[in-house]
Amino acid sequence: MKNSQIIIAACLSMLIFSCGENKEKTQAPPVAEVVVNTPKFEADSAYAFIAKQVAFGPRVPNTAPHRATGEWLVDKLESYGATVIEQKFAADAYTGETLQLTNIIGSFFPQAKKRIILAAHWDTRHIADKEEDPTKKKQPIDGANDGASGVAVILEIVRLMAADPNRPDIGIDVIFFDGEDYGAPEDEIVTGDASQIWWCLGSQYWSKNLHQAGYSAYYGILLDMVGGKDARFYQDEISVYFARNIVNKVWKNAASLGYGYTFPMERSAEIIDDHVFVNRDAGIPMIDIIDFSLQDGFPDHHHKLSDNLEAIDKTVLRQVGETVLRTLYQE
């Protein structure tokens, strides 16, 4: 970290000196808060990245909107200076279909040894299976929050970092996982291998087939449903188990920015998401920032047609963006 980025806030010493009794006894140095100069996260820009993805149509594997979105994401990452690898593979779905999937990996600042992964899934769910109405249940979703929001916050972060001459000396590897949301509906009986997990197909593949032999990273941050109105990001048990120190630093940064309500320092549950496979099979610590609480579960619009642009709150995008940026700039 550069000295110019550090501001020492010694406010606490004033507090101590104002209580007369401790005046002479005070020996401890003032508590210093490290504040870093990050670029300003533009929530309008992140929102526009969501709107752009939604405008392609539902990003369901084996469809034209999915292919077009994939090309746009590659172009976008390259436009910010990344070297992009498209990891293409076929995966079996619970339906018996074969899905043509692509993990999109964009590497920034290749000379940096210390590398951090920013990940999100870029596909959207093929069915709105949490709808009551049987015709709605079969329709694909916009996935403004579930899918597009994580991608959008990451695009905004790399857009800003690529243009910042004072960025920290870290490398960023963006991974947009495919096939996260093609899991079987709860009420559907699926035949075949009972041990097969039908969610997270892209991360399952990547974790066993790294895009570069011997690839590793310091840690990763997965963003999933990070733009919904009334979002609360509790600490998922899997993230705490594999990467407790990363969870602590991210949640502390959220609190220091004044976002403690949105990032409660309380556990949620064991969320099955892309980070599970990255932790377990690739051995890279990865946390998940995901809108889920023990009390309310996933957001109301989860896997429904209402997961559209109206479900998005720019304030939430900004809170998540600033929290992640502050974390990166402290490395």
Ligand code: AHN
């Ligand atoms: C399951 O519902 C199994 N996992 C939640 C992960 C998820 C779904 N993220 C987005 N959609």
Ligand code: ZN
């Ligand atoms: Zn989903």
